[in-house]
Structure formats: structure tokens, C-alpha cells
Amino acid sequence: MPDLLLELFSEEIPARMQAKAAEDLRRMVTGRLVAEGLVYDGAKAFATPRRLALTVHGIPARQSDLKEERKGPRVGGPDAAIQGFLKATGLASLDDAKIQRDPKKGDFYIALIEKPGRPTLDVLAEIIPLIVRTFPWPKSMRWGERSAKSSALQWVRPLHAITATFGIDTEEPEVVPFELSGINSGQTTYGHRFMAPAPIAVRRFADYEAKLFDAKVVLDPQRRRDIILADARTLAQAQNYELVEDHVLLDEVAGLVEWPVVLMGSFDAEFLSIPGDVIRATIRNNQKCFVVNDPATGRLTNKFILTANIEASDGGAAIIAGNERVIRARLSDAKFFYEADLKTKLEDRLPKFDNIVFHEKLGSQGERIARIVRLAAEIAPLIGADVEKTKRAATLCKADLLTEVVGEFPELQGLMGKYYALAQGEDASVAAASEEHYKPQGPADRVPIDPVSIAVALADKIDTLVGFWAIDEKPTGSKDPYALRRAALGVIRLIVDSGHRVRLGDIVLDALLPFRVVEVRREAAENNDLWDKLNERLDMRELRLRDRWNDYINAKGGIILEREQGIALALRGDLLSFFADRLKVQLREQGARHDLVDAVFSLGGQDDLLMVVRRVEALAAFLATDDGKNLLAGVKRAANILRIEEKKDARSYDGAPDQSLYSEAAESALAYMIIVVKQDASAAVAREDFAAAMSAMAKLRPAVDEFFDHVKVNDDDPAVRENRLKLLNEIREATRAVADFSKIQD
Amino acid sequence: MPPHMRPERSFQGLILTLQRFWADYGCVILQPYDMEVGAGTFHPATTLRALGPKPWRAAYVQPSRRPKDGRYGENPNRLQHYYQFQVIIKPSPPDLQDLYLKSLAAIGVDAALHDIRFVEDDWESPTLGAWGLGWECWCDGMEVSQFTYFQQVAGVECAPVAGELTYGLERLAMYVQGIDRVYDLNFNGRDGADKVTYGDVFLQAEKEYSKHNFEHSDAEMLFAQFAMAETACQKYLEAGWKDGKREWHLMALPAYDQCIKASHVFNLLDARGVISVTERQSYIGRVRDLAKACGEAWLHTDAGGAA
Known part of the structure; x- marks a missing residue:
């Protein structure tokens, strides 16, 4: 049976979009084929920086004919019914219909509809342009003269050529004929941008992939990844070093080249005084290069590995020299930032947080940090953490967000906080919490062990959850812009994995207090005494006044208290059932029965x-x-x-x-x-x-x-x-x- | 070509080579816009000419001011004043990437020797209400240009789309001259006593302007200037509508000058650290509103394609 070869040749496709685009192309084309009654044997899609390609093999040469009998109205039925029947079946008149005898219910019409199958080539010529026009790129664009009209084709970057052939492998295949925004389908593609730019005539997938390889294009991203990884390992090992493997980076780099050429460069050893993670982030994020470890010391060495897209005429010497210069400049910036950061103590950065908005309805970062400090101090004794260390850790845990290094490399948040805290002589637990309190970031992430980190991590996440609950910004359906589900799962894992006993409901009420205080304070503003009394006596955990309702507090205080109790209880109930749902999901993913979770939660009052x-x-x-x-x-x-x-x-x-x-x-x-x-x-x-x-x-x-x-x-x-x-x-x-x-x- | 004009040894030689290359392609070679701007994109030859249906090809050097990027002349790469070489072609030609690569070849970047790459970089200018898709162009890991297909400018969909190339001239020159510190660039391509470096020309200015931008710029005056520019821009826009009907505009360019002014004053205020985080967004929004209104006015002029 015949095969389809499809290639969409364009200007450089962003690396991060390539894998999904290849998969989308495969899914859309095969999906449409099946919908058209064309069942195929197999399909595979590929992407390089300049092309999406798809091979589908074993597609029938034409659709099978369709025969269908459709029952119509009875003979002599109302005209409207007969007209409707003719319209629905496409018959010209009742003469084309058969009459089915039925002595019991009366005779009725039958339409015999025959739909002859079409040649697959025609079907493809119809569906491919449609798929290209509706392709789900995350962001697409218009270009060139045709972009003057709003009907212009959109693609991720300008599309230049389309190869589309269909046929069996013993014969010359046919071009699937169509025209798309001025591009005629054909069988001409192009090789490597610099090393083999000439047009290449291709027939089918086998010669397509081989000819591209001859023209310095490795079509299969997996193969490019394998080449890069193997060559990078070899280069490192040749000098008794080891590659620091990084799969996300590897995927990206494989999406930036059609012909990977792996080279090794070095930088001045004096930069090794910068923390390894900072060196790695600099080299990785800005230059898309790998770093290298020295197994003898277990630390980074002053080498890096780059992946070029060309076999340069000088063997890569100019490319290495150029990359070394850029990396030197980047590292000298990073070193400058790091050393500048060390000159300011973390606590001296805190006042700036008062001017940084966390969320317009939830106040500044400064207010948020104050809430976390307070809540962490409440949680600390419950889980055996030192209260003073916990308070210090919570105070400093966000300070690194204002450092130069984190400004430059946001993914180093927390980690830099730890380095800077250690550098200014903080307790090891306090320093570790800067990094650890963000954990766990997801189901696969580690849960901290140090109780100080756990207390701060819980306070951070619970403050977020309660805050967004208090302003009614809960996740709905697929929308969870503040990652509240992840925060709730984090809370669950922090408690369960560490085996600590806490009444989550009490902590939720505790966390709610500062959010409500703002509201109550505003209301009670006209009566400072009322506020003071409320603030002093309102015990959020117990939802009661600590002692007898003082005569001094007038009726208004009573109303506020009652309302606050209502709000607090409703929020606690709602948030606890959110936790229950997350726990169910979590247990189900671990293979536990979710009905058993229901059976336990159904007992009520289960917040431990x-x-x-x-x-x-x-x-x-x-x-x-x-x-x-x-x-x-x-x-x-x-x-x-x-x-x-x-x-x-x-x-x-x-x-x-x-x-x-x-x-x-x-x-x-x-x-x-x-x-x-x-x-x-x-x-x-x-x-x-x-x-x-x-x-x-x-x-x-x-x-x-x-x-x-x-x-x-x-x-x-x-x-x-x-x-x-x-x-x-x-x-x-x-x-x-x-x-x-x-x-x-x- | 005489040695002192060769792009790999002369900063001005590199600029002149690029101008010549794009002149040969049919661009009008403009001179820098005579106002302070943050980037070549602000030049009306890009911002406004990118709007409307009329074809346009231009290339020019634009001194660009980024008050916040000043480092008192102490950083080898960062400057508060630098040169961009800007090419704008509407509609974007099908071979724009090839043209760009040829222009690199013209200044001595050999594509057989170097690793030239187009790396995703979506461009967005919140102050201009503009965005486009394209790349950073890398040469051996160094970003040497920005390549953008404008999709929207001043809040208006580009129809047709213009292609924009922005060469970071100092970086490119450092690359082809093999220099690590911008101030060491050979400016005039001469040797010995006749040699003039980039530092000879600009180092003092970097020191003085850094001091000015960060420490001494008159914030009170700047706040007033921002308000004046904003008001003037609105005033000119309003007065420019012919016969008071929103069909034909007579003063889009003077109005846009005030928008440029407001934008630069905002950058100065920002560098001075007198604008809070929340205010910052609002200032950007105010400049964007001016840019959008100017774009709207431009579309009702002859060059903007109004019938």
C-alpha cells in the first residue's frame, strides 16, 4: 500500500515547540485519515529547526465505496416530510427512491445512497492544506506581501516549501497537489543552511531521510540527541572529566541544530570561585552549553561543551574561541553580581519588599513575609522545630529575590539565599530553609527533612492557599494560575512524608487571621478601642473571645465576631475538602483506592x-x-x-x-x-x-x-x-x- | 578597500559597509533621528512607516539611550549610549534571512567558519504597543542582531508585515575586531598615533551620563517634562484632525515626537529610581496610549496610506 511523505520547510522553528509540533502533525494527519475511512499501518513525525516532517505508511490508495439504505416517510405521507427526505438524502425526486412494502404499517420509501470512495490522493490534497491552516502553534505569525490581507496563512515562522508525495515504493510517487498561500506542494526540499543549501529532489521517506543526511541534516531529533550526548561524554571522558548531564538542555540544543558538532572550550579557572550552580546557570541559560565535572574533586571544572550547527572550515577553532569570549564576559558579569550580592546582608534587603506588590488584593511582599514569619512560628512547636530559628529562617527565606544573581537567573531563587545566608554566618538550618521551603515543587520533588524548613515551607504554602481562598481566587477546572493545587499537594506531602501530627484546620484558621484583620481593622477604624479589644480577645483557632464579652465592646463588635466566625468556618471547611481532594488524587496516583479516602473523610473532622x-x-x-x-x-x-x-x-x-x-x-x-x-x-x-x-x-x-x-x-x-x-x-x-x-x- | 575602512579593523568602516550593503539593496539610507530614543525602533522611519499598506525600505544608524544600562564606563560591555543599525523592509521579502546573512558576510563574518544561528526571541515593546516574532541571531554564541517580523505596532495590526533587523554595532564590531572591552574598539581604523578608540570618543560621556542618570538628573523637572510631553502630544493629536473630522490627520509626526520625548523622560526617571513598581506600569501604559493614538493618526495621513 502507498505511503505519504510530508515536509513543511520553514524558517527556524523555536526549539521548545518542535516536539509538540511534530506530534500534532502526526495526530492531525492520521486522525483525519481515519475519519476519512483510511486506516494506515504506521506513522512517524520528525522536527528539525527548519522542518516538520511526517511519514505515514500503508494507507489504502482509495477510500472504499459506501452504501447506505435510509428509511423515508410512508408513501402518500405529508409533503413536508417527503421534501425533507429528498433533501436529506440528495435524491432528485421520489422516482429515485425505492418503495418498501409493509402490509401492516403501510408502504414507505427507501433511499439507496451510494457514495463512491475517492482516491486517497484527492483526500490528502484536501486535508493537508486544512491542517496547515489550523495548526495549533502556541504563537504564529504572518509575513511577506500576502500579510496585507487578513486571510494570509499563519505559521510559526515564514513557511517556504511543502513536500508532499504519495505512492508505493516500487513506483515513482505522485505529488499531492495543492496550493497554500502561494506555495505549491512539490518534492523539493533543501539541505543544511550553510553546508548544503542546494535544492534536493525527494521521492519518499527512505530517500528523503538519506538525502537529507547527505545534505548534513539529521532528521530525527532522537538521533541528534544521541549524537550530542555521546560526543559530549566522549569529549569529557577524554580528559578524565564527566559531563554534567541535563536532559532539558539536551532537548533544547537538539532543537537548535540540524547537524550537531560537539566541541569543548574552557574558561579561566578563577571563575571557579563562583558557586557551581551559578556557573552552570550562566553557561546553560545564556549559552546553551553543558558544564563538566571533575570526578577527582566532585566539582565543576573550567570546561564547557558547546554544540555547533556546522563543520567549520578550521575545525571549529574560531567557534570555540568565540564562545569562550562570550562565556568569559558572562561569567565575569555573574562573578560581579555574586560578589556585589555578598556585600549586602539579606536582612538589609527586606525593607524593599514593602514596595513590591505580591497581589493587589493580598498586599505587599513585605506583608506576606511578615505573615509567613508569624505562621511559621506558630507551626514550629507543633513539629518540633526551634521557634527562634524558624522565625529567622522565615524572615530571610525570600530575601534573595532581590539579589542581582537571582534577578539574572530566577531559577536560582532559594539556592542563592542559602549561599548568602551561610556566607553571612547564619545557622545551617536557617540557611537551608531558603532553598528547602520552596519544596516540594511537584509530585516528584523531594520533601525537606529539617523541621525548620518544614515549618517555613508549610507556612509559605498555607499562607498562599488561605490568602487566595480569602479573596475567592480558587482554582477552577484547568485554571490554576497561582498553582494552588501544587501548593496543597505540597502541604500534604510535607505533613505525611515527615510523619508529623498537626491539625490542619487549626493552622488554616491561624493563617486566616491576618487577612481578616485587615478587613476588620478597616471596619473598626472609627473605634480604636473596639479594634484593640477585638484583636486582643479574638481567638481565631477557638473561634471565640478569650474571655467574657466585655461590656465595653458594643453591639457592633458582636456582629463582626459572628460574621467572622461564619467566614472562618466556611473557609476552613472548603479548604479542608480541597486538601481531601488533593489527597485522594495523590493516593490514587500511588495506587490506593480513592473510595477508602472517602470512607475515612466521611467520618468528619478529619484534618490530621x-x-x-x-x-x-x-x-x-x-x-x-x-x-x-x-x-x-x-x-x-x-x-x-x-x-x-x-x-x-x-x-x-x-x-x-x-x-x-x-x-x-x-x-x-x-x-x-x-x-x-x-x-x-x-x-x-x-x-x-x-x-x-x-x-x-x-x-x-x-x-x-x-x-x-x-x-x-x-x-x-x-x-x-x-x-x-x-x-x-x-x-x-x-x-x-x-x-x-x-x-x-x- | 583601504585598510582603515575595513569592517574588521574599523568601527566606522563596519557602519559604512552595512550602509553600503543595504543601499545596494535599494534601502533609503537615513540619518539618525534627531531626538533621544531607547532603540532604533522608535525612529518614525520604523514605528510609523511600519504601519499602513505602503512599501518601505530604509536603513540607518540610531544612537540609542538606555539610562539604566550605564556603568560609569567600568563594565566592558554595558553602555547607556550605543549605536544600533536598523533595517526596516515592508513587506518583508521572502529572502530576508539570506539578505541578513549576506550582510554579515559583507562585514567579514564567514558562514563557513562561524556558527550562525537563529534562536527564538519574541520581541515585545510594551511602551510602543508592539510585538513581533523572530530570533536573536547568534554568531559563535554571541547575540549580534535581532530579527523580527512585526505583527503589531502602536496597537495596530501590521498589514503587510515589515521585517526589522537590528544590529548591535558595538558587539558586532567587538566580535569582528576580536576585542573584549568596548572602549578598546578601533573607531577609525588607523594605527599608532592616528588611531582613535571607542573609549577616546565615548568613555568620558559614559562616566558623565552615568553620574547624571543615576545621581543628579533633575527628577522634578523630568516629572514636569513627562507631563508636558504627554499633554502636548494629546493636544497635537487633537488639533491635527482636519476639519475636526477623524478622517485625515495633519500632525501625526509632531505628535509622535512628543511620545518619543515622554518615553525617554520616563527612562530617565526609571534610572533615577524615583518611580515605584506600581507606578512604573502606569507610566508605560501612558506612553503606550500616546503611541497608539499616534499610530491611529498616522494611518490617516498620506504616508500612512489613507486614501
Whole structure:
């Protein structure tokens, strides 16, 4: 079967867009082919700085013919129905329709629609221009004379040529004929911009890729990556060094060249006094070069590896010399910045934060840092962090944002803070928090271990979450501009991974206070005394005034307090359920059952995330045993009966059963076991020994089984029936000591 | 070519070579605009001529002032006053990249010896309400030019699109002369006692202007000048509409001069550190509003293509 070769040849495509563009091209073309009934064998797309290419092989030469019978109105039906039928089927008149006899319901018309399949070449000539016109570049542009009209073709950069051939590999393929904004499809492409710029005639993918290679273009980005990586490693190893591998950089560099030529240069060793990360950021971000480690010292050496796009006539000497000069200038800037930064103490930078807006509704960076300091100090004792160190760490943790190096290389935020903090003699924990408090940045990122870092990290993230909740800027659907989901997941991991016990709900209320204070202060501005009293006595965590409502505070204070309580409770509830959702996602990704998370959260008041996780784990382990499965079945059976009967009787059967009404042995045995299990399970839960709580729960299982085997719930005596239903309810209640079993899926 | 005119040994030789190259292509070779601007793009030959349907080809040197980039003459690469060589061609020709590479060859950058690359760089000027797509052009890892296809200028869609090339002349000259410190550039291509360096011409100016820009510029006067330029620009724009009808404009260019003025005064205020972060955005927005109104006026003039 025939193959398609498609190449879109343009001016330089941004490196970061190439991979997705190749994938989009493959997806769009193959998707349209399938939609046109053309099922293909395989497809592969490629990108270089100057071209997107696609090969699709094994496409049928033409579409198959379509035959379809469509039922119409009855013979002699209303004219409107008949006209509609003719229009829908494209028949010229009823003479073209068949009549289907139906003695029972009456005869009706049938249209036989035959759609002959089209040659694939024609289909391609139709769909390719459409795909080019609707291609989803992140940003596209107009160019040249045609850009005077708004209908001009848009592409990522000016598009110069389109190769599109279709045919079987034993014959000369045909050009897929179309014209797009002045570009006629053909079979001519071009080689390397400098080394082989002449036109190249191509027939199909095999000779296309080979001829490009001869013309100094490596089509496959993976192959370019492999070449760069292998050559870079070899160059480094030849001098007993090792390449500092960097896959993001490798991808980018592979997108900047069609013919990778890897070269090594060096810089003055005096620059090695700059921290290695700064050297790396300078060389990597500005020059797209790799750095090199000396395994003997474990530190960077004064070498770098560049990837040129040309086999230069002097073997690369001028290219190396040129890059060395640029890198020298860059490093001397970086050294200057670094040394200048060291001259100012971190705390001396803080006043500037008062003039930097964090968010228009959430005040300045200065205010935000003050909130983080306060909140971190509240969290510190809960997780065993030194309060004074935590306060110091929180005070300094953002200061490096105002340094020259971070201004130049924003990705070094935190890390530079650590260096500068150490350089000015801060405690190691305090310094580390500058870097660590941003963690974890995502599901794969590390969680800090030092309690000081954890306290600051929690305060930073919770302040962000509570702040945006307070101004009602929550994530919706795919929109999460402030990365609040990531912050919430960070909070969860900080707590759960470090195994700390905290009541998240209390911290949320604590964090909310400064945001509400601004509001309340504004309202109470006319009455300073009112404000002072409120501020002094309002205990956000307990949501109450610390002592008796002072006569001095007038009715207005009471109204404000009541309203604030409402706002605080609503926000806490809402934010906790957001955490619950994130936890569910997190556990699900780790393979845990999300229904078990629901079963635990459904108990209410679960804001100790570590305990939630422990409980879910114990529950999962229990449900994997026979006892667990059977007990779940028994509890569900009880719940089902109850649901049906409660609905029938329009009442609920809660309340204690009357033990004088037990007539069967299995009944009193169950009642006894429920009491025992409830006690044991609750005691175990109180000890936070969830495994023991589950084992206690397991003891209920034989009694439940016995009960259902020997006792008829719907007894003829209504009093006995009611009592037995109450007993069933007791089963349900007993299991709530560990989880809400009704949320668990079978 | 006499040795003192060769681009690889003479700063002025490099400029003259570029002018000659683009003159041969059919550009009008303009002289620098006679006002302080932050970049060659501000010259009305680019900003305004990029708007409207009429073809346009021009090239010129533009002294550019970036008060904040001054380093008292102590940094080998940073200057508060430097030269840009600007080429603007509307509509953008299909072979603009090739033309650019040929211009590099003309000043001695051999594409067989050097690694020339087009690296993504989307250009945006918030003060001009302009953006375009293109690249930084790299030579052996050094950014030597900006290459932009204008998509929008002064808030107006470019139809047709103009191609803009901006050569950083000092950098390029440092590259071809093999010099690491800008002040060491050979300006006139002579040797010995006849040699004039870039430092001979500009070092004193860099020191003086850095002192002025960072420490002594009269902020009060500048704030007043900004307000005056803004008001004047609006006044000229208003008065320029022929017969008071918004069909034909008679003073787009004088109005735009005031927009340029406001922009430069803002840059001076910014360098002086007297504009807060929030105010900064608002000042940029005010200049942009002027630029947009000037662009709108320009489209109602003859050169702007009004019928």
C-alpha cells in the first residue's frame, strides 16, 4: 500500500515547540485519515529547526465505496416530510427512491445512497492544506506581501516549501497537489543552511531521510540527541572529566541544530570561585552549553561543551574561541553580581519588599513575609522545630529575590539565599530553609527533612492557599494560575512524608487571621478601642473571645465576631475538602483506592492528614483479608436492609435496641460482640493503632454472619422487627469507629 | 578597500559597509533621528512607516539611550549610549534571512567558519504597543542582531508585515575586531598615533551620563517634562484632525515626537529610581496610549496610506 511523505520547510522553528509540533502533525494527519475511512499501518513525525516532517505508511490508495439504505416517510405521507427526505438524502425526486412494502404499517420509501470512495490522493490534497491552516502553534505569525490581507496563512515562522508525495515504493510517487498561500506542494526540499543549501529532489521517506543526511541534516531529533550526548561524554571522558548531564538542555540544543558538532572550550579557572550552580546557570541559560565535572574533586571544572550547527572550515577553532569570549564576559558579569550580592546582608534587603506588590488584593511582599514569619512560628512547636530559628529562617527565606544573581537567573531563587545566608554566618538550618521551603515543587520533588524548613515551607504554602481562598481566587477546572493545587499537594506531602501530627484546620484558621484583620481593622477604624479589644480577645483557632464579652465592646463588635466566625468556618471547611481532594488524587496516583479516602473523610473532622493516611492504609490492609471482605459484605447487607426498611417505614432505626426483646442466640451474641468490638476498636483508635482497630473489627464478622444465617429480620412481631433493625443500625454505627463502610465500593 | 575602512579593523568602516550593503539593496539610507530614543525602533522611519499598506525600505544608524544600562564606563560591555543599525523592509521579502546573512558576510563574518544561528526571541515593546516574532541571531554564541517580523505596532495590526533587523554595532564590531572591552574598539581604523578608540570618543560621556542618570538628573523637572510631553502630544493629536473630522490627520509626526520625548523622560526617571513598581506600569501604559493614538493618526495621513 502507498505511503505519504510530508515536509513543511520553514524558517527556524523555536526549539521548545518542535516536539509538540511534530506530534500534532502526526495526530492531525492520521486522525483525519481515519475519519476519512483510511486506516494506515504506521506513522512517524520528525522536527528539525527548519522542518516538520511526517511519514505515514500503508494507507489504502482509495477510500472504499459506501452504501447506505435510509428509511423515508410512508408513501402518500405529508409533503413536508417527503421534501425533507429528498433533501436529506440528495435524491432528485421520489422516482429515485425505492418503495418498501409493509402490509401492516403501510408502504414507505427507501433511499439507496451510494457514495463512491475517492482516491486517497484527492483526500490528502484536501486535508493537508486544512491542517496547515489550523495548526495549533502556541504563537504564529504572518509575513511577506500576502500579510496585507487578513486571510494570509499563519505559521510559526515564514513557511517556504511543502513536500508532499504519495505512492508505493516500487513506483515513482505522485505529488499531492495543492496550493497554500502561494506555495505549491512539490518534492523539493533543501539541505543544511550553510553546508548544503542546494535544492534536493525527494521521492519518499527512505530517500528523503538519506538525502537529507547527505545534505548534513539529521532528521530525527532522537538521533541528534544521541549524537550530542555521546560526543559530549566522549569529549569529557577524554580528559578524565564527566559531563554534567541535563536532559532539558539536551532537548533544547537538539532543537537548535540540524547537524550537531560537539566541541569543548574552557574558561579561566578563577571563575571557579563562583558557586557551581551559578556557573552552570550562566553557561546553560545564556549559552546553551553543558558544564563538566571533575570526578577527582566532585566539582565543576573550567570546561564547557558547546554544540555547533556546522563543520567549520578550521575545525571549529574560531567557534570555540568565540564562545569562550562570550562565556568569559558572562561569567565575569555573574562573578560581579555574586560578589556585589555578598556585600549586602539579606536582612538589609527586606525593607524593599514593602514596595513590591505580591497581589493587589493580598498586599505587599513585605506583608506576606511578615505573615509567613508569624505562621511559621506558630507551626514550629507543633513539629518540633526551634521557634527562634524558624522565625529567622522565615524572615530571610525570600530575601534573595532581590539579589542581582537571582534577578539574572530566577531559577536560582532559594539556592542563592542559602549561599548568602551561610556566607553571612547564619545557622545551617536557617540557611537551608531558603532553598528547602520552596519544596516540594511537584509530585516528584523531594520533601525537606529539617523541621525548620518544614515549618517555613508549610507556612509559605498555607499562607498562599488561605490568602487566595480569602479573596475567592480558587482554582477552577484547568485554571490554576497561582498553582494552588501544587501548593496543597505540597502541604500534604510535607505533613505525611515527615510523619508529623498537626491539625490542619487549626493552622488554616491561624493563617486566616491576618487577612481578616485587615478587613476588620478597616471596619473598626472609627473605634480604636473596639479594634484593640477585638484583636486582643479574638481567638481565631477557638473561634471565640478569650474571655467574657466585655461590656465595653458594643453591639457592633458582636456582629463582626459572628460574621467572622461564619467566614472562618466556611473557609476552613472548603479548604479542608480541597486538601481531601488533593489527597485522594495523590493516593490514587500511588495506587490506593480513592473510595477508602472517602470512607475515612466521611467520618468528619478529619484534618490530621497523617492519621487519615494511616487509617486508609489500615483499612486497605483489612479489606484485603477474608475477614475484611466478609465483614464489609455483612455491613453492606445490614445497610441495604436498613435503607429499604427505613424508606418503607419512612423513619430511621437509630437508638439502642432493647435487649429484653432478643429471642435468638445469634441476636444476643451479635449485640454482645458489637459492644465488645466498639469498645476495643474505639480504644485502639484512641491509641491511633488502626491495625488493632481493624483486628477488633474483624471479631464482629462471625457474629454478623451467624445473625444473617439464623435470624429473620422482618419478624411478624413489629416490636421484634424494630429491635432487630436497630441492631443492624448498631453494626453500621460500630464500624464507624474506623470508617464509613457505606462509602467503600465492592 | 583601504585598510582603515575595513569592517574588521574599523568601527566606522563596519557602519559604512552595512550602509553600503543595504543601499545596494535599494534601502533609503537615513540619518539618525534627531531626538533621544531607547532603540532604533522608535525612529518614525520604523514605528510609523511600519504601519499602513505602503512599501518601505530604509536603513540607518540610531544612537540609542538606555539610562539604566550605564556603568560609569567600568563594565566592558554595558553602555547607556550605543549605536544600533536598523533595517526596516515592508513587506518583508521572502529572502530576508539570506539578505541578513549576506550582510554579515559583507562585514567579514564567514558562514563557513562561524556558527550562525537563529534562536527564538519574541520581541515585545510594551511602551510602543508592539510585538513581533523572530530570533536573536547568534554568531559563535554571541547575540549580534535581532530579527523580527512585526505583527503589531502602536496597537495596530501590521498589514503587510515589515521585517526589522537590528544590529548591535558595538558587539558586532567587538566580535569582528576580536576585542573584549568596548572602549578598546578601533573607531577609525588607523594605527599608532592616528588611531582613535571607542573609549577616546565615548568613555568620558559614559562616566558623565552615568553620574547624571543615576545621581543628579533633575527628577522634578523630568516629572514636569513627562507631563508636558504627554499633554502636548494629546493636544497635537487633537488639533491635527482636519476639519475636526477623524478622517485625515495633519500632525501625526509632531505628535509622535512628543511620545518619543515622554518615553525617554520616563527612562530617565526609571534610572533615577524615583518611580515605584506600581507606578512604573502606569507610566508605560501612558506612553503606550500616546503611541497608539499616534499610530491611529498616522494611518490617516498620506504616508500612512489613507486614501
